[in-house]
Amino acid sequence: MNTAHSPKLDAIDTPAALIDVERMQRNIARMQTRMDELGVRFRPHVKTTKCVDVVRAQIAAGAQGITVSTLKEAEAFFAAGIGDILYAVGITPSKLPRALALRQRGCDLKLILDNAAAANAVVEFGKVHGHAFEVWLEVDTDGHRSGLAPGHDALIEVGRTLQDGGVEVGGVMTHAGSSYELHDVEALAALAEQERAGCVLAAERLRAAGVVCKTVSVGSTPTALHARELPGVDEVRAGVYVFFDLVMRNVGVCGTNDIALSVLASVIGHQPDKGWVIVDAGWMALSRDRGTAKQSHDFGYGLVCALDGTPIAGAAFVGANQEHGIVAIEPHDADALATRFPLGMKLRILPNHACATGAQFPEYYAVMPEGHVAVWSRFHGW
């Protein structure tokens, strides 16, 4: 990063979300290269950025299709020309009209579900509207959230309900989200294998029962980067890798100098006796995400860096109100505090969780390798 002397970066109003585009491109290349080595397609989860500019860079690098977490993302990315979309949150009946509208406009939107009631609802709605939806079955491979157990009869029953009802069972998908709780290479590789094996088993059981199931889709950023081989898997999904963050640093899948998202903040005051520097980035900018609190290194509300991206030793982001951040300096010298961190000084804060921090902003400032800054908008809401 060589942007410290960019007058354009200096001129940005604070707080602001900055993307270090060089780091982002490096993260994108790293993931795509690994997917190519493993012989699988890559379908990035765009919930991290909700930004067409970022997703175009992912597709340019080789991604095939996208994963979304909301129908608003599906609508916005389809409008931007991306047709192959997996909506990876279990469908409810009330959302079927919006999904149908997208498919009728030509979007290759795939739904997911993990229960008989949802399968019946999609079948019925499809019949009423004369439309054949494509559904992927959500499989639970680590017990952290949703999904059908790969070995359970319900998986087959739900698959048959769909197929017999005229719905294409396009695949099985799983997400080993418990990988965020790990921090050891062997454990991550083992979870990646567990994720793979469970999802492949689900596909094999469906196929043996006569349910067409063409795609096996797995992934999370940590398991994607630690999988050693992926036989039987067709595609991998991951989201946060594009920016990385301090949670991922603690998991062990990136270094702090891979983190491509930061919050630009200005010093607005001091409490010299306490060694506090007050900045204009509070939780409204950084989010309330304290994901590193229970990890090996608690970064408070973020890692405090100089404008050039270098972490500042002894500076800890210890507190946040809505528009105020409290940065504690240790050891502190009350008399020197305002000289070392003068009013108006710009700092860059690396976030705990890039998905949560990015969501606080209507746009990113994309800092190019040569220092030019572009404004990239992002979506908000549902």
Next chain:
Amino acid sequence: MNTAHSPKLDAIDTPAALIDVERMQRNIARMQTRMDELGVRFRPHVKTTKCVDVVRAQIAAGAQGITVSTLKEAEAFFAAGIGDILYAVGITPSKLPRALALRQRGCDLKLILDNAAAANAVVEFGKVHGHAFEVWLEVDTDGHRSGLAPGHDALIEVGRTLQDGGVEVGGVMTHAGSSYELHDVEALAALAEQERAGCVLAAERLRAAGVVCKTVSVGSTPTALHARELPGVDEVRAGVYVFFDLVMRNVGVCGTNDIALSVLASVIGHQPDKGWVIVDAGWMALSRDRGTAKQSHDFGYGLVCALDGTPIAGAAFVGANQEHGIVAIEPHDADALATRFPLGMKLRILPNHACATGAQFPEYYAVMPEGHVAVWSRFHGW
């Protein structure tokens, strides 16, 4: 609340932020009545809602002027016809051009600061642009964040720097934000008195030193509602009271049936063996705020209620991913779970922190007492 049978409420896409307008109006009336009894003006902090419709209701009830946390709020509310605005985050030099532009358009925008460097910057900028700003001095009465100590020489020096430099010192202001950490009526009344006494002392010392200081402004929702008398105080500020939330419930300033903001969510699946109901409101909807975690009652990610607003006994919002919420039911009956909480069932989640939860949404659905629903937009970003 009698909105359970409103077809319009039923038709809202989830997740969505709902305002119970009857509760909101009751909260507004309660605060304004108390301020009238105490003989002070009331200047609501609009950072909680960032919504013109809500603020118009506060002004209609008697509020005089508003408090904002960002210049974007100042710009938006000034455009909506509100001219008397206190920007209650310490000013930095880079924000002065935007503040000047507002004042030159006729906005009675008041800045705050708590240090000599900022005072000098405002004086210099005012001279260069031939403009006399109005500044209020931020006073620290509880050590929780920013502000000048009421008894310290720096207060007088900063006040004189401003006044001698042609800047109007319009007042002193303080915010006893540490009130959020209390939960006892006597402690809250004592902190309200500490907040009042400190701020009045600051004004008296400034006046004795020849600095004109016409307004004494104090406040936080808990201290505003627990102050027993406010001699020397001209106005009170508070924000979250308009919606209240579970943090305020634990502080003891409201009941759960006063909370006017909720998140509407739909059931999207179940994990019967674990007693989990999966809903489509995760941390993107509820925010990552876990403010009740360290209070007397930890509400997880929110209090789970039926569509009519009644809390559901035994339901705990124990986990949240980006677009998934995990509601654990105790005691649980695996076979009955999907019958009791069927796919598509709507729930209302009361938030830990209304300011943080509201910020996740581009608009509120305002549910009127008779069941009619209006869409009220809110601002996002800076």
